[in-house]
Amino acid sequence: MQQTWVGGHQVPHPETATGLDHRKVLMWVFLGSECMFFGSLIATYLVYAGRSVVGPFPKEILDIPVTSVSTFVLLTSSLMMVLALAAISRGDVRGFRVWLLATALMGATFLGFQVFEFNHFVHQGLTPRTNLFGTTFFTLTGFHGAHVTVGVVWLLSLVGLSFRKGHVTQENSLKVELAGLYWHFVDIVWIVIFTLVYLIGVTTG
């Protein structure tokens, strides 16, 4: 019988038909569902690309260099996440805390860039009500930002929990792995958004 830790209590956990933990299967299924969620948002953006009746238009307002920096920060955070999982998997709780804090910090930095960007756009006269670009841009990147926010809270909670005995240990590194799967997924979604909305978007619309 495997032992599983749930909320600080050790409970017996029967082996599963696949050998995978329930929570891991759940996370993969959830991410599959999330693909359709972001797929629909991205599809909406693409359908409406170039169909705004009034400005500001993407190429007037999107700032590729600045967003490249925040993209770089977010993608690097995935590396930190990998290092955090590697640390906890070998029982290095201190290393785990350092790398996970770094991950959360980089996620927060990305969010800071996004807040700055949104604020800047509003001052330039682009709000969700202005035109179709504003409507679809803020909805798509806003939902992505919300996902990053949930991720940052999750990561910080894990760091906090690691100070309580038995909550985050080598044996239940799965908790960290699940957060990692989510984090990497959110990063991958950003790669798609950055490419379609920013890199390709400014050339066409």
Add this chain to the structure above:
Amino acid sequence: MATIVQALRRPTSYTGWWSWVTTVDHKRIGILYGATAIIFLLLGGLEALIMRIQLARPDQTVVSPEVFNQLFTMHGTTMIFLAIMPLNAALFNFLVPLMIGAGDVAFPRLNAFSYWAFLGGGIILNLSWLLGGAPNAGWFGYANLTGTAFNPGHGIDWWVLGLQVLGIASLASAFNFIVTIINMRAPGMTLMRMPVFAWMTLVTSFIMIFAFPVITVALVELMFDRFLGTNFFVPSAGGDPLLWQHLFWIFGHPEVYILVLPPMGIISEVLPTFSRKPLFGYPVVVFSGIAIGFMGFGVWSHHMFTVGLGPVANSVFAITTMAIAIPTGVKIFNWIATMWGGSLNTKTALLFAVGFIFTFMMGGISGVMHSMASSDYQQQDTYFVVAHIHYVLFGGSLLALFAGAYYWFPKITGRLLHEGLGRLHFWLTIVALNVTFFPMHFLGLDGMPRRIYTYDPSMGWDLWNMVATIGAFMLAVSVLVFVFNLVTSLRRGERAGNDPWDGRTLEWTVPSPPPAHNFDTIPVVRSRDAFWEEKHRRAIAPVAGGSGRMDPGEEGGYRPGHDPRHSTIHMPSPSYLPVVVALGIVLAAYGLVYHLALAAVGGAIAVAGLYGWYMEPASEPEDTGQ
């Protein structure tokens, strides 16, 4: 926040009404789903009756056009999201863990949450009648009928928010059943030994997790248009109402299979048992179900043939739609072949199953007629479509659910439904169904549009409308017979015993009703139709599907194998946190309409509940549940 959550003591009671609120037992949750869904079914039926009274004769003024719009919107929304889907969910919950030899679902508290969120969504939708008017834009809520410019009241807000909450409930439930079926099968229960109902639950759950996010996004966009003033469906800003149709039907057509695949699973369980034969072509039936699940995502634009997508799009979607009839037809032939040469035990469940094949096939055939784009141009938005959808959803889904009710009621309650009343119910239903819905084909071909609140006597639609209304009242009587049967049999029905029908699957190996922990020892499965094989293998020749791997010494009664890993029964403990989270979400939904402060409070309750949920162990160490 943490201290508040931890200060509340965990519920420990397993009896009394409070225990139903805090239960995480999949069987009790299944019963809650079923009972709630029957109430919504009656509500939806009442709405249908009012519409039929209004349409019985030309130029009637029983209800106003405004109320009529609300009635057809709420009738469709209720029947689909609050009656058939949760009736399916009731059977998923009660049966799937028993069928695959599991003690519970993978995430019992998430399962309880799904039910409470479903109830909350149902309440949001139905309270709209009292809070300024029900939604009135049809169950597919086409843009821009739903925009604030044309629909300034709160009706559409309740529709959007209710469906969002129901979507959360459905997604949570689908995640849970996918993990349960993939991960919690008993030793030896390989995928290709699973009962077809469990298979169809798996396929349906996958359809849900891929289809629901799309409607979630569509509803979010509509919600932003209404609450924040965005331009998604505002033509003056360049927004395209067609986007709504695409997003809605990319969800909406798979939704049809969410409604009908579980009933197909029920039929695949009922027919073999009452024909005393294994299911004919089990792998083909399973793969047809999977094929329908995949193909269901590639046919959505057949709802939009008259939109003007062009001949290429129309042709492609016509062909994919015709193609989906193939796996459906395969299933029908397999069901007929299952009965062929069987020793038929003509109980009510079998009658309903045969009725299902007959009427569902008629709905399927009118469906193929719609798939021809040129022919659909004539049928679009007429009563012909209304006839079609009722043949597949009433004649299909509901008849199968009735078959399932007669089949599994003894397992759920320990008592049989009354057979005489059951037959009366069946014959009334099958006659009334055809009296109600068959004339709608004529009306549709005669050009009667759907969703009109009245018509002129010169149109010549009087006769068939009157016939349909008479049929609708017969249907109401038949449903009342069923409800009467449920209520009386619950108290006075004949005792069922473990296995009243000579069943094939694992749920019949345990007492009726099953104990909280389901199985004393987790069974070891050695073949498809495991229970039946072990009961009858001496009496019959080897059959397809049985692997024949059995201990040579075993004879007679079923002796489940013993798996030493599962020797301790450790039950998940009751919890009120699922109710707390669902309540928070519902409050937040009301807050979005009335006051953002309420939304914030609701959100805080939901987050606090989730936090407590995360910290609370799934089962208390000292509490074994028994």
